[in-house]
Amino acid sequence: MADGFRLRVCFRKVGRLRYLSHLETVRACERAARRAALPYAVSQGFTPRMRVAFGPALPVGYAGEREWYDLWLTQFVPASGVLNALKDATVADLAPLECAYVAPKEPSLAASLTIARYDVRVKGGIPPEELERSLAALMKTGTFAVEHKGKQKVFDLADALPKEPEVTVVQGATIVRMTVRMGERGSLRPDVFVAAATDAALDVTRTDLLIEDEGAWRRPL
C-alpha cells in the first residue's frame, strides 16, 4: 500500500475505561475513527482492516493520560479537523487530546516508546516517609525479581527504573512517581514494585510515554 498520510494521535484512557483491555481499546478507537468518517486506509487482503498501529499496551485496570496510536489516511485532512471529528465520535473517558502528521518512515510507536511515567496511588494508611524508606531500600539491592507464570524474571533496577521512585502527597493521597524503561523482554510493572513495599491497594496511571533517543527523552510529537 502507498504510504498515505500518517497521523499520530494522543488519547487518554481514564475513569471507568481504565478497565478496558488493550484489544478492547484498539477496537474502540478504530470504531471512533469510522464514526468520525475519516478517510482511513484499509489493508489489502482477504480480511481488510483499518491501518492503525498502537503504542505499548496498557494492562487492564491501568489508566493512561497520554496514550498513542498512528492512523493512516488516504487523503490529507487538517489535523485540527481530525481532532474535532474524533472528539465528537468518542466517549469522554477515551478522548483524543492532540494529533499531528508524522513522516511515513518514522519508527513505530511500539518500538520507539520505551520510557513510561507512572503515578501509583497508594490507597492505604502507610505513612509516606515509611514508604519512601522501603522503596529506597528496594532500590539499594540493585535487582528486583518477579514471578510470572512460574518463571522468575530478574530486573536490573538501574536499567528498569532510570529515575529513583519519588513519593509525594497530593491532596492527602500518597503517590509514588515512577519512570520505567520498557525493554524488548518486558518491563517492570510499577504496581508490582510498589506492592513489595506496602500491602495497600494501588491505583496505577500511566501519565506519559516518551521516546528515548541517544540518551534524551522526548514526546512522540
Place this chain on the structure above:
Amino acid sequence: MRDLWPDVERLLARIERPVRYIDREWGAVHSSDTDYRVGLVYPDAYEVGMANQALQILAARLRLLDGVSVERAFVPWVDMTREMRIASVPLFTLESCAPLKECDLVGITLPYELTYTNILEVLDLAGIPLRAAARGDGDPLVVGGGPCAHNPEPVAPFFDAVLIGDGEEAALEIVEAHRRVRDAGGDRAAVLSALARIDGVYVPSLYEPDDRGVLVPSGGAPPVVTRRVLADLDTVGVPICPVVPYADVVHDRTTIEVLRGCARGCRFCQAGMVYRPVRERSADGIVRDAVESLRCTGYEEISLTSLSTSDHSQIDEVLRRLTRRLEGSGVAISVPSMRVDAFTLSLARLLGEGRRTGLTFAPEAGSQRLRDVINKNVTEDEVVATVSEAFSAGWRRVKLYFMLGLPTETDEDMVAIADLVGRVFRTAREATPPAERGGIRVAVSVSTFVPKAHTPFQWEGQLPQAEVRRRQAILRDAMPRRGVELSWHDASVSLLEAVLARGDRAVADVIEAAWRGGSVFDAWTEHFSLQRWLDAFDATGIDAAARATTALAPGDPLPWSHIGSGLTERFLAAERDRAYAGVTTPDCTLEDCTGCGVCPDLGVDNVLAGGGRRG
C-alpha cells in the same frame, strides 16, 4: 437511587473481564430526572445479552415515553456473583449502577429454555422475591417476554406478567398502564388487573387450573391471551444507534432486521409458526438504516437479520445497493440464516465482496421422504447445486445442521444423512481447485428433536435416550471421516429442553430446585450439570424421561391452551396428518393461503416488499 459504583469497583480487581460491568459504551443512554425506571434484563452474560436485538429495540421504543428511563442488566459471570454475594452488593443496572430492585419495572427476556435458572439468579441477586406471589408493593413489577413466552407455564410463578408476541407497542402500553395505576395510588392487585386488560398480556396469578389441568381465568382476565403482532415493521423505527460494546461480544456487529416471520412451514419449527405473518421491510428502509447505523456505531460489520434473510423479495437489490455504498470501507455484510434454495451465485458474489465467512445450511433430514414429513421443502439436488456454486465462488467451509429423532424416522434416514454429507464433500472437492482442496471443511451438527408448543409436532414424544444413542451410533458409523467434522448437541440437554418447552406450572418447582442446587448458566457446556437437574426432578417427584417421551393427541389439554398464537388447532392437527402422510404444504408467500388462521385471527397479512407474492 443508590449509586453502587464504589462498591462495584472494589470488586473489579478480583474478577475477569471487568469490562462487562463498567457501562460507558458508545450509545449508552443515561437519563436523570425520570419518574419511571425500566430495567431490561437479558438472562445471560453481557457478551450474549448485548447481541440481543430485542433488548435494543425495546429500549429505544420505551425511551419514547416521557419521564421513562431504560437501563440494561445482565447476569454477572460466576466470579462476579461470588464477590457480589460476599460483599452484599445487589444486582445493578449498568447505566446508573443503581440496584435493579429500585426499578419500577424489570423486563426479562425469555430467549431459550436453558436460561430459566439464570432468571432466578437475577431475581435473587437483585433481592427481588423469586415468586410473584411473595412480592409486595415495594417490589418492582417483573414482566417476561420473548420466544419462550409462547409456553410461559414453567416460569409463570416467577413473573407478574408475561407479554406474548411483538413488544414494540405492547411494552409501551404495559409501562403506561402500570404508571397510571401507581400514580393513582393503586396497589399491586390493581396493577395486575389493569395489565390483564392489555391485549397480549398474560397475568399468571389470575389463572388457576381446573380439574382437567386447563388454566381458567378469574378477575376479568381473558380465557385465551392472544399474541400481539406488529402489522408492519416499517411503521416503527429500528434502533439505528444501539450501544456499541467494548467487549468482544457474540455477534459483534450492527444488525438491521430485514423481515420478521417465516411462512415456509417447517413442522418442527416454533419460530416459523409463532412469528407469522411474514413482514418484510422495504429495500429503501433497510439500506437507509444500514448505512445510518454503520455511521452511528462505527462497526466494521453489518448483519441483515431475520429467520430467513435470503427469502426477502428484494434481497439482491438490497445487497447490491449496500455493497456499492460500502465499497472500499472494509465493512463486511453478513447474512445469517441463508436458505439452501435461496442461495444464488449473484447473492454469493455480492457477499464475497465484503468478507467471506462460512456458509450454514439446515437440510435437517437426510432423506427426501423425511424432509417431506417435516415440510423442509428442499431437495438433495438443490443442496448439492448450492454447495457447488458456493465452492466455485470461493467458499471453502460449509456447516450443515440435521435433526435426529424426528417423527417417522428410521435407521435408513440416519444413513441418508451420511450419504448426503458424503455427496456434499465430493461436490465441494470437484468445485474447488486442486491446490485449495486441503482447506475444505464440512461441519455437521446433529441435534435431537425437541417437540415445541404451537407447532404441528407439539403432540409428539421425544425419543427415549437409549434410542437416541443407538441412532447416533448408526449415524457415526455411516458418516464419512475425511474433511467432515461431526458434532452433537448433547442428547440429555435436549431431554431437559423437551421437559421445559412443554412443561406446565409444576415444572417451575423443578427449575427452582435446580437453581437452589447450584444450576446457573445451563446453556454454557462447562456449567451444565445433568446431575443437578436429575436431583431437582427427584426432589419434586417429576419424571423427566416420561414427560419428554409422552406423546399427546389433538384434543388433549395442553399447558399452553390459554395462549393464542393465531394458529388454529385444526390447522396444526391437519399439518400433523399431512406429515404422517408425507404430504408437503406450500409457503403462502409463494402460493395460496394454507389456512393457518393467523391473518384472519390477528387481523394482519403478509407484507412483501415487492407487493403481491414472492418469486
